[in-house]
Amino acid sequence: MERVPERSFQMLAPYASDPALSRGRRYPEAEAPTRTAFQRDRDRVIHSTAFRRLVYKTQVFLNHEGDLFRTRLTHSLEVAQLGRSIARSLKLNEDLVEAIALAHDLGHTPFGHAGQDSLNACMQSLTPGEHAEDGWGFEHNLQSLRVVDELEERYPAFDGLNLSFETREGILKHCSRHNAQRLERHEPQGVAARFLNGGSPSLEAQLCNLADEIAYNAHDIDDGVRSGLLTLEQLGEVPMFEHHRQQALRAHPTLAGRRLLFESIRLMLSDQVYDVIDHTRLRIAEQALESADAARQLPTLVAFSPAMRDRSQVLKTFLLRNLYRHPQVMETTTRARRVVSDLFERYMNAPQELPEAHGRSHHHARAVADYIAGMTDRFAIREHERLFGAAVFP
């Protein structure tokens, strides 16, 4: 019986990424009999070790602070859901969006941004001459690429997951010039080229960036209220939220508490999704895009309307001031930073404490960073307790 990839089920626009035109994998492989290249990428991400770890990694609230808060895993699933839904409306490639969304946070350290900032500071503090390959700091986007390119050990013939160019391009959302130059030396005209020569990633990659932002703005409100650090009254300061809260109350005058919160967030999410779809359609039509590559030559096309961009910025600023910099969050941030920097210092000075699989590198500092970045919150806490004898998180 003949098996064919199910690509015909989704009608793709001419500017969507077509798996049949993929720039391919770093190590050539035969096509799978029933799946397109991007479906296969998504499946490889889901079966990876790094993906399973996301369930025990912090988004904003530490993993052990409560069972109902978002983790990196549920965040990634929400990004994939929003991304696919918008992709279908725009006739972009849903499978590619899903693969990028599920992989986009694979390189995150334990303890969210606190962990990454601390690890970056540790790596930056190294003497460049002594650590030629190591002195380039730590970037979580670059680390996500490193996970899928180098660190996963699943296949007999190569390191990493050997994903398609388009998925890797989407994973590398930001990259410093220095790191882009290094990547470019290993892979000329590769995934880092646009950080040196200008240009954009595929529309699917652009969509994942925006879906990420829409997802965390919404779920951080939910988690913020759940944690008691934000109140519904305080959220009245945010015009976009207040607008949808009023809208929810007009439709359901007796609505209150959690259901009012959820309904307001739901309306806000839908409004943002429709805004992206409408505004992006306009921008694509203006450009008369004929191919996926044409979008790479242009500035970002998948975007909010200017009015929605402003509203979203107000919400982000509100969350930064009232949630991410809430004294209680800052307090755990300080402890988290200490766990990471203590671990880094110890593994640097006592390589025998690293498991053997991580300790054989020529580039010890990078091996230490990879090891720490791969840890879940609770593993990092336990390891810190083992090495230092005291609990940082009582």
Ligand code: MG
């Ligand atoms: Mg994210």
